[in-house]
Amino acid sequence: MFKSLGNNASVFPMPVLMIATYDENRVVDVMNAAWGMNCDPDKLMLCLTGTHKTAKNLRISKACTVAMADRAHLKEADFFGIASGNKMADKFEKSGMEAVKSEKVNAPIIKGFPIVMECELLEEVETEHLHCFVVQVVDTLAEEAVLKEDGKPCIHKADLVLFNQFRASYMAVGEKVGQAWGEGKALL
Numbered sequence: 255m256f257k258s259l260g261n262n263a264s265v266f267p268m269p270v271l272m273i274a275t276y277d278e279n280r281v282v283d284v285m286n287a288a289w290g291m292n293c294d295p296d297k298l299m300l301c302l303t304g305t306h307k308t309a310k311n312l313r314i315s316k317a318c319t320v321a322m323a324d325r326a327h328l329k330e331a332d333f334f335g336i337a338s339g340n341k342m343a344d345k346f347e348k349s350g351m352e353a354v355k356s357e358k359v360n361a362p363i364i365k366g367f368p369i370v371m372e373c374e375l376l377e378e379v380e381t382e383h384l385h386c387f388v389v390q391v392v393d394t395l396a397e398e399a400v401l402k403e404d405g406k407p408c409i410h411k412a413d414l415v416l417f418n419q420f421r422a423s424y425m426a427v428g429e430k431v432g433q434a435w436g437e438g439k440a441l442l
């Protein structure tokens with residue numbers, strides 16, 4: 255028996271993205287975003303409120319890095335979603351994290367998050383029902399410590415976290431339960 259939960263967009267899981275940008279004075283800002291996803295194999299769409307400091311920075315610097323939060327930096331990741339660079343000039347400094355400039359794009363890389371995408375702004379899309387920034391992934395970097403022997407990231411080693419919007423909670427990643435483009439073959 256189904257029970258109605260209302261007209262909420264109810265996708266699970268959502269990512270915990272750390273979007274890092276520079277302002278016009280090279281001051282670092284980072285925001286937490288759950289409403290972001292691949293929209294092409296090498297592009298992301300980031301649904302950001304247009305008045306966020308991050309949105310303003312993106313329009314100026316035309317670039318960002320997008321990392322995924324890990325369990326070790328949950329406090330900092332959540333802080334990036336509570337405080338705004340619009341009101342707190344030293345928001346990033348207050349987090350205690352460190353940043354280095356990306357070699358490929360005009361944006362900071364936050365040290366500590368194990369996997370990060372270096373991105374350039376392609377366009378800001380605004381229609382009646384959509385507002386997002388589409389970014390080109392120029393490169394993805396991963397700490398060697400989170401890679402498996404095959405050179406691909408191990409999500410458990412990276413200890414990335416997920417966002418559960420039903421409960422506004424952060425979740426750890428569970429076990430592998432199947433192979434995509436594989437499990438269904440039994441029914442072909």
Ligand SMILES: Cc1cc2nc3c(=O)[nH]c(=O)nc-3n(C[C@H](O)[C@H](O)[C@H](O)COP(=O)(O)O)c2cc1C
Nearest residue numbers: 285286287288289302303306307308335337338339
């Ligand atoms: C778990 C979580 C997810 C969030 N997801 C988004 C999002 O997808 N889009 C958005 O515009 N704001 C999102 N926010 C809110 C921003 O992170 C928040 O307003 C932040 O202060 C913006 O920072 P800035 O003004 O320094 O850019 C989220 C906050 C949290 C805690």
